[in-house]
Amino acid sequence: MVSRTTTTVVALWRLALFLLPHFVVALDSVDGAVAAKPCRSASVDADAGCLSWRVMVEANNARGWRTVPAPCVAYVRSYMTRGQYGRDLTSVMDQVSAYVDTVEADDDGLDAWILDIDDTCLSNLLYYEAKQFGAYDPSAFKMWATKGACPGIPAVFELFATLQAKGFKVFLLSGRDQETLGTCTLENLESEGFLGYERLIMRSPEYRRQSSSQFKSVMRKRLVEEEGYRIRGNVGDQWSDLQGDYVGDRVFKIPNPMYYVP
Amino acid sequence: MVSRTTTTVVALWRLALFLLPHFVVALDSVDGAVAAKPCRSASVDADAGCLSWRVMVEANNARGWRTVPAPCVAYVRSYMTRGQYGRDLTSVMDQVSAYVDTVEADDDGLDAWILDIDDTCLSNLLYYEAKQFGAYDPSAFKMWATKGACPGIPAVFELFATLQAKGFKVFLLSGRDQETLGTCTLENLESEGFLGYERLIMRSPEYRRQSSSQFKSVMRKRLVEEEGYRIRGNVGDQWSDLQGDYVGDRVFKIPNPMYYVP
Numbered sequence: 001m002v003s004r005t006t007t008t009v010v011a012l013w014r015l016a017l018f019l020l021p022h023f024v025v026a027l028d029s030v031d032g033a034v035a036a037k038p039c040r041s042a043s044v045d046a047d048a049g050c051l052s053w054r055v056m057v058e059a060n061n062a063r064g065w066r067t068v069p070a071p072c073v074a075y076v077r078s079y080m081t082r083g084q085y086g087r088d089l090t091s092v093m094d095q096v097s098a099y100v101d102t103v104e105a106d107d108d109g110l111d112a113w114i115l116d117i118d119d120t121c122l123s124n125l126l127y128y129e130a131k132q133f134g135a136y137d138p139s140a141f142k143m144w145a146t147k148g149a150c151p152g153i154p155a156v157f158e159l160f161a162t163l164q165a166k167g168f169k170v171f172l173l174s175g176r177d178q179e180t181l182g183t184c185t186l187e188n189l190e191s192e193g194f195l196g197y198e199r200l201i202m203r204s205p206e207y208r209r210q211s212s213s214q215f216k217s218v219m220r221k222r223l224v225e226e227e228g229y230r231i232r233g234n235v236g237d238q239w240s241d242l243q244g245d246y247v248g249d250r251v252f253k254i255p256n257p258m259y260y261v262p
Numbered sequence: 263m264v265s266r267t268t269t270t271v272v273a274l275w276r277l278a279l280f281l282l283p284h285f286v287v288a289l290d291s292v293d294g295a296v297a298a299k300p301c302r303s304a305s306v307d308a309d310a311g312c313l314s315w316r317v318m319v320e321a322n323n324a325r326g327w328r329t330v331p332a333p334c335v336a337y338v339r340s341y342m343t344r345g346q347y348g349r350d351l352t353s354v355m356d357q358v359s360a361y362v363d364t365v366e367a368d369d370d371g372l373d374a375w376i377l378d379i380d381d382t383c384l385s386n387l388l389y390y391e392a393k394q395f396g397a398y399d400p401s402a403f404k405m406w407a408t409k410g411a412c413p414g415i416p417a418v419f420e421l422f423a424t425l426q427a428k429g430f431k432v433f434l435l436s437g438r439d440q441e442t443l444g445t446c447t448l449e450n451l452e453s454e455g456f457l458g459y460e461r462l463i464m465r466s467p468e469y470r471r472q473s474s475s476q477f478k479s480v481m482r483k484r485l486v487e488e489e490g491y492r493i494r495g496n497v498g499d500q501w502s503d504l505q506g507d508y509v510g511d512r513v514f515k516i517p518n519p520m521y522y523v524p
Contacts, residue, residue: 048346052353059320059515061357084310091314095323253321 050075054257060239065260067135076133076257080125088255093155096235096252097162103232103249105167112198112229113163114220114248116236117174117185119256121160121194122150128258136259145176148184152192156254159235160194168232169198173219173241175212175261178202211262217244312337316519322501327522329397338395338519342387350517355417358497358514359424365494365511367429374460374491375425376482376510378498379436379447381518383422383456384412390520398521407438410446414454418516421497422456430494431460435481435503437474437523440464473524479506 050072056062068076079085105111118124127144131137144150163170172194176185182202189200207215223229224246231248234241237256312334318324330338341347367373380386389406393399406412425432434456438447444464451462469477485491486508493510496503499518 048349049353051346052350055317055320055350055517056353056357058317059322059517061354061514084313087310088314088317091311091318092323095318252323255317255321 046071047075054079057257057260058253058255060243060253063239063260064262068133068257068259072257073133077129079257081129085255089153089155092252092254093159096159096233099233099250099252100159100162100166105232109167109169110227110229111167111232112169112171112223114171114173114231114234114236114241115156115160116238116241117172117176117189118150119153119237119258120235120241120254121153121156121172122188122192123153124150124258126151133258142180145181145188146184148188148191150188150192152194156235157193160197164196169229171198171223171229172200173216174200174202175215176202177208178204211240212238213240213244213262216241217246220244220246220248308333309337316341319519319522320515320517322505325501325522326524330395330519330521334519335395339391341519343391347517351415351417354514354516355421358421358495361495361512361514362421362424362428367431367494368492371429371431372489372491373429373494374431374433374485376433376435376493376496376498376503377418377422378500378503379434379438379451380412381415381499381520382497382503382516383415383418383434384450384454385415386412386520388413395520404442407443407450408446410450410453412450412454414456418497419455422459425495426458431491433460433485433491434462435478436462436464437477438464439470440466473502474500475502475506475524478503479508482506482508482510 050069053062053069053072054076057065103111115121124141124144126149127141131140160170172189174185185202186200189195201219203215207218210218220231224231231246233250233252234248235252235254236242237254238261239253240261242251242253312331315324315331315334316338319327365373377383386403386406388411389403393402422432434451436447447464448462451457463481465477469480472480482493486493493508494512496510496513497516498504498513499516500523501515502523504513504515
C-alpha cells in the first residue's frame with residue numbers, strides 16, 4: 001500500500017515537474033506574457049488584449065497614444081525584456097538584409113539610407129523600464145540622453161556596418177534637439193561604434209515646433225531635391241520616420257510599443 | 263506515514279489540476295497557439311517565431327510572400343479560428359469607430375469611404391481553412407467566390423451601416439474580376455446585408471495585368487480628381503488597399519495572415 005502510494009507520489013511529482021517549466025516557457029515565450037505572476041485567466045485575457053494593442057501600434061492603426069495603456073504596462077515590460085522583442089527585431093532585420101542584398105550602391109556615391117536614432121540605432125529601454133513605461137517626460141528624457149549611455153542595438157549596428165561596406169551613404173536622422181543634445185548624441189553614437197556615417201541630422205531650433213514627421217520629411221526632401229541623393233531604404237521605430245515625403249524606396253518598421261512620436 | 267503520504271498525493275493532484283487548465287488556457291489564449299498538441303518547447307518556439315512573422319505582415323515589413331511559411335500553417339489556423347483574430351479585428355474596428363466619431367459628412371454628398379471586399383466585408387476564412395492555408399490557387403478561389411457564400415464580417419458590417427447612417431458615400435473597391443465574378447459578388451454582398459452603398463468597383467478587363475495596388479490607385483484617383491469625392495477613410499486587409507495614390511485621410515489595416523496581394 002505504502003509502496004503503491006509512493007509510486008503515485010513519484011508519478012505526480014514527475015507530472016508536476018514536467019508541466020511546470022513548460023507552463024512558464026509557454027507564458028514566457030509565446031508572447032512575452034508575465035511568467036512570474038500567478039496565472040489567472042484574467043491576466044491571460046489582458047495579455048491577449050495587449051497583444052491586439054501592440055499589433056495595432058506596429059500596423060499604425062493605433063495612433064496618437066500618449067502612454068502605454070495601464071493594463072498593458074506589465075505586458076510591455078515582459079515583451080521588451082523576455083525575448084519576443086528581440087525575436088521581432090531580428091525578424092525585421094532579416095527582412096532588411098534580404099532587401100539590402102537586392103540593391104547596389106552606384107559609383108556616384110548618391111545611394112543613401114536613412115536610419116533613425118532612438119530605439120533604432122540606440123536603445124532607450126533602460127530608461128523606459130526605470131520609468132515604468134510611463135508617459136513621456138521631456139526633462140527626464142533629456143537627463144537620460146545627456147548621459148550618452150544608450151546601448152547600441154546590435155542587429156541595427158550590423159545593418160549600419162553592412163550598408164557602409166556596400167558603399168551606401170548612411171544618414172542618421174533624429175528628432176532630438178541639436179542644441180541641447182547634439183554633443184552627447186554624437187558621443188553616444190561614437191562610444192557604441194557608430195562611426196563613418198555620412199551625416200548626423202538633428203532638429204535645429206527652427207524645427208522645434210514641427211512634428212517629427214514634418215521635420216523629417218523636410219530633411220529628406222533636401223537630401224533628394226537639393227543634394228541629389230536616392231533614398232534606397234529607411235529604417236525607424238516610429239511610423240513618423242517612415243511616412244510623409246521622400247520616404248525612400250522601401251521602409252522598415254522596427255518594433256516599439258513603449259512610446260508614440262507623431 | 264500513510265496519512266502524510268496521502269496528504270502529499272492530494273496536494274500534488276491539486277497542483278497538477280491547478281496547473282493543467284491554466285497551461286492550456288495560456289497557450290490557447292495568449293496568441294492562439296495550438297493547445298491540443300502536446301506541449302513541447304519546439305512548438306512554443308515555432309509559435310513565437312510565427313508571431314514575429316505575423317506582426318511583420320501587419321506592419322508591412324514582410325512583403326511579396328506567396329504562401330504562409332510551412333512551420334506557421336498550424337499557427338495561422340489557430341490564430342484565425344481560436345479567438346485572437348477576432349480580438350485583433352474588434353480592436354481595429356474600435357479604432358475606426360473612434361475616428362468616425364471625429365469626422366462629419368458634408369451636405370454636398372462628396373465625403374466618401376473606401377472598403378475592400380475580400381476579408382474586409384466578406385470572409386474567405388472557410389475557403390482558406392479548407393485549402394490548409396496553402397498557396398493562392400486562382401481557379402479554386404474563383405470556384406469558391408462563384409458560390410457567393412462568403413460570410414459577411416459582422417464588425418465591418420457594423421461600420422458599413424454606421425458610415426451610411428452618418429451620410430458618407432461608401433465605395434466597395436475590389437480587385438476581383440468584374441466579368442467573371444461581378445454577379446456572384448453583387449449577390450453575395452446582398453445576401454450578407456451589404457445594401458445601399460454608393461458603388462461597387464471591380465476590376466474591368468483593361469486592368470487585369472495591373473497589381474491590385476496600381477488598379478486601386480487609379481480608381482481612387484478618378485473618384486477624387488474626376489468626381490470630386492473626398493476620401494475620409496479607407497479600410498482593407500492588404501497594404502495594397504492602403505498605399506499608392508489618394509489613399510484617403512486615414513487608413514486602417516485589418517489583420518490577415520492568410521495571403522498577400524501585391
